[in-house]
Amino acid sequence: xxxxxxxxxxxxxxxxxxxxxxxxxxxxxxxxxxxxxxxxxxxxxxxxxxxxxxxxxxxxxxxxxxxxxxxxxxxxxxxxxxxxxxxxxxxxxxxxxxxxxxxxxxxxxxxxxxxxxxxxxxxxxxxxxxxxxxxxxxxxxxxxxxxxxxxxxxxxxxxxxxxx
Numbered sequence: 001x002x003x004x005x006x007x008x009x010x011x012x013x014x015x016x017x018x019x020x021x022x023x024x025x026x027x028x029x030x031x032x033x034x035x036x037x038x039x040x041x042x043x044x045x046x047x048x049x050x051x052x053x054x055x056x057x058x059x060x061x062x063x064x065x066x067x068x069x070x071x072x073x074x075x076x077x078x079x080x081x082x083x084x085x086x087x088x089x090x091x092x093x094x095x096x097x098x099x100x101x102x103x104x105x106x107x108x109x110x111x112x113x114x115x116x117x118x119x120x121x122x123x124x125x126x127x128x129x130x131x132x133x134x135x136x137x138x139x140x141x142x143x144x145x146x147x148x149x150x151x152x153x154x155x156x157x158x159x160x161x162x163x164x
Contacts, residue, residue: 034101044122046151048073048144055117057101067155071146072129074117083137083144083146084129091127094161099129101139125158130157
């Protein structure tokens with residue numbers, strides 16, 4: 001078989017058409033793209049640019065005095081920005097009580113509980129991410145700031161936390 005530019009283009013087009021549905025998720029991203037982890041913020045306030053928050057969860061790691069914490073930020077269906085600590089209110093002591101996005105839900109890596117994005121920061125108690133309520137953050141037109149002081153108070157729920 002002679003390989004020409006035309007044959008290569010046809011093969012690539014066919015591969016895209018037949019494989020695209022395998023890689024797509026709601027929201028248009030791939031599964032890997034759904035779990036976006038930003039660079040670590042160390043020993044200071046966490047400042048989250050509102051412009052980078054979408055309906056897919058974004059994970060913001062923070063290191064406070066040697067303890068690794070993580071914050072989830074997501075835009076809910078109503079357009080509001082929601083934040084929570086990426087640790088489960090029930091499973092945090094296991095070290096695996098953290099969430100990964102799977103499609104349109106967050107899944108606890110310890111117990112498997114599936115948690116809808118619209119519940120982030122709204123639901124408190126039970127097996128769900130620890131909410132960061134409005135009183136614990138400062139929201140401006142461009143950013144959400146979670147103070148180092150508040151992050152320091154949350155270190156205890158991350159004592160055994162591990163993200164994999």
